[in-house]
Amino acid sequence: MSLPPYLLEVGLEASAHQLEVAETLIGVGRFLVIFVAARLLAELLVRLQLPTILGELVAGVLIGVSGLHLIVPPETQAAVSGAVLELVGSLADLPAASVRDIYVESFPSLEAVANLGLYALLFLTGLESELDELVAVGGQATTVAVAGVALPFALGTLGLMLLFHVDPIPAIFAGASMTATSIGITASVFGELKMLRSREGQIVIGAAVLDDILGIVILAVVVSLAGGGSLELGPILKLVTAAVVFVVAAIGLSRSAAPAFDALIDRLKAPGEVIVASFVVLSLSCFAATAIGLEAALGAFAAGLILSTSKHTHAIQESVKPVVALFATIFFVLIGTGMDLSVLDPTNPANRPGLVIAAFLLVVAIAGKVAAGWAFLSKQPTNRLVVGLGMMPRGEVGLIFLGLGTQAKLLSPPLEAAILLMVIGTTFLAPLLLRLVLAGKDGGPDADALAEIPT
Structure with a gap:
């Protein structure tokens, strides 16, 4: 199975399996954080008779560069949470620096x-x-x-x-x-x-x-x-x-x-x-x-x-x-x-x-x-x-x-x-x-x- 170029670049000293595990964890983890945060805030604002879109925007603020740094667009120049990088790195057996590179390079797929x-x-x-x-x-x-x-x-x-x-x-x-x-x-x-x-x-x-x-x-x-x-x-x-x-x-x-x-x-x-x-x-x-x-x-x-x-x-x-x-x-x-x-x-x-x-x-x-x-x-x-x-x-x-x-x-x-x-x-x-x-x-x-x- 061929790897994307960015995975090849960051994975010169890592196995294909480690890189794929890290990319999968990052991708699935993003969806998990987004949907849970958005749904919780949307449910709260609906009960306050406010539009759900406002809840989704607030959810983004809370998990983004102004909050927990769980989801950070690369163009903001902000750093993703170190705890997230360490967690993914420990599960994929990769250093945090490599996980950060994969996070940044794979962000366009989420966009x-x-x-x-x-x-x-x-x-x-x-x-x-x-x-x-x-x-x-x-x-x-x-x-x-x-x-x-x-x-x-x-x-x-x-x-x-x-x-x-x-x-x-x-x-x-x-x-x-x-x-x-x-x-x-x-x-x-x-x-x-x-x-x-x-x-x-x-x-x-x-x-x-x-x-x-x-x-x-x-x-x-x-x-x-x-x-x-x-x-x-x-x-x-x-x-x-x-x-x-x-x-x-x-x-x-x-x-x-x-x-x-x-x-x-x-x-x-x-x-x-x-x-x-x-x-x-x-x-x-x-x-x-x-x-x-x-x-x-x-x-x-x-x-x-x-x-x-x-x-x-x-x-x-x-x-x-x-x-x-x-x-x-x-x-x-x-x-x-x-x-x-x-x-x-x-x-x-x-x-x-x-x-x-x-x-x-x-x-x-x-x-x-x-x-x-x-x-x-x-x-x-x-x-x-x-x-x-x-x-x-x-x-x-x-x-x-x-x-x-x-x-x-x-x-x-x-x-x-x-x-x-x-x-x-x-x-x-x-x-x-x-x-x-x-x-x-x-x-x-x-x-x-x-x-x-x-x-």
Whole structure:
């Protein structure tokens, strides 16, 4: 049996069996810690009438770099618990240093599983979206998305430059980190509140999709600036055009491809035909999105839209929900594991500049998205505060921006801490505020028909 290259590198003086034992213990141990921690916190928060996603994020914080160091993303530069390394090393008969190398090198496999959970969740979100209703609120969603990108970006960038004298490139990068909305977190919260099919839910999901597209464009521009490259209009227009064509094509395919999908399912006899065929469509859509320079997450949502008119929609939903329950949990826990809350300590003088900037960024990040809820015209009654709050969480999108800025060495420690706190604040506050605003209300006439998205 051949070993992965990284196992060969760390195992020059160890047997193949020892290395395989260590890798297996690390892999299985991660899943064990994640699921136990997430379930305990989720059960606690459900009893407090709070969204389970918040429990998963808190679980990640407790077991991650801010807590027990049981699950530590390598990019955080934090060390995994020495007790964990010693335990695995003693069981596999390997030195702790070798176990640490295996831990770091095998971490991408856990992130790949987490991404599968994100894609499954976005696929389910698209599947449960009423396409006619989503198109009907297209104008409002577009206005909300544009306002929700422009306001935080402009206010954040200009505020950092004028009030805190931050250089233009870091200021633009920080402003860009506030533009996108985490569609994964938004979808999970609205699904849990049974609001996905409400008018507010459809506007928010549609705007979050457009936010993702606009965020890709801004990310391309900022990365070009950070790398010292020249800003060329041609590639930017090409990217925007590709995104628009992709979304329009997905909407069109929902009318033509779904019947063909139904005909195929009716001919298949082997068990698992619904889930396998659905994930083939999901994979093709993610592949197509990535191939033309878009985010795979956008492709996952588009795949759900394509199959949303299938007569097998209910069967697909029931097949996908267990996948979401398992793997989306890993995704949200991993977000929490990377959050370093030590930057919240005001007694450390080094943290204070970051806390002041963080307070500014958090206010702008919240106000910009909430204000976007009032940026559209509607003849129908709409809870605009719900729309604004639904656009608030940055989640993994903000962390991606932060990671890129750190990697490119664009951010000073205070600005890096400030962006992290902005991401943490918006991610944690959005579910809580939505729960408070919607307390005692149902999700509208379709609420009973919409099954809760498990996370």
